[in-house]
Amino acid sequence: MRRLLALALFFAAGSALAVTVSMTSPNNGALYLAPATLPVKANASASGVGVNRVEFYAHGTLIQTDTTSPYQFDWSNVAAGTYVINAIAYDNNGAQATSIRIPILVLVF
Numbered sequence: 001m002r003r004l005l006a007l008a009l010f011f012a013a014g015s016a017l018a019v020t021v022s023m024t025s026p027n028n029g030a031l032y033l034a035p036a037t038l039p040v041k042a043n044a045s046a047s048g049v050g051v052n053r054v055e056f057y058a059h060g061t062l063i064q065t066d067t068t069s070p071y072q073f074d075w076s077n078v079a080a081g082t083y084v085i086n087a088i089a090y091d092n093n094g095a096q097a098t099s100i101r102i103p104i105l106v107l108v109f
Helices: 002-018
Strands: 019-025 032-035 034-045 052-058 060-065 072-080 081-091 096-098 102-107
Touching: 019 081, 019 096, 032 034, 034 052, 034 081, 052 072, 060 072, 072 081
Parallel strands: 032 102
Antiparallel strands: 019 034, 034 072, 052 060, 052 081, 081 096, 081 102
């Protein structure tokens, strides 16, 4: 029984380590004019099992899900304010990885 549990933990940990995600757009500290359209992009990979989806968040609120590479979308009509954007990638086994958070500023002109 212990051996089976150890094996299950090994595979779960290995799967979690296989998922990677990084934001490629917008750039850290980017400035936009409201109402803005922002190109939001991430690179994601999951060794051996494939990426199931990438979710994009602004201040912890889901703003878009993409299930096909390239993982990207245009976030339209963004109001003035400060935003923190990040991505979470999920592999086909359910493991996930979270990107760093990218702060941006949308200004009124």
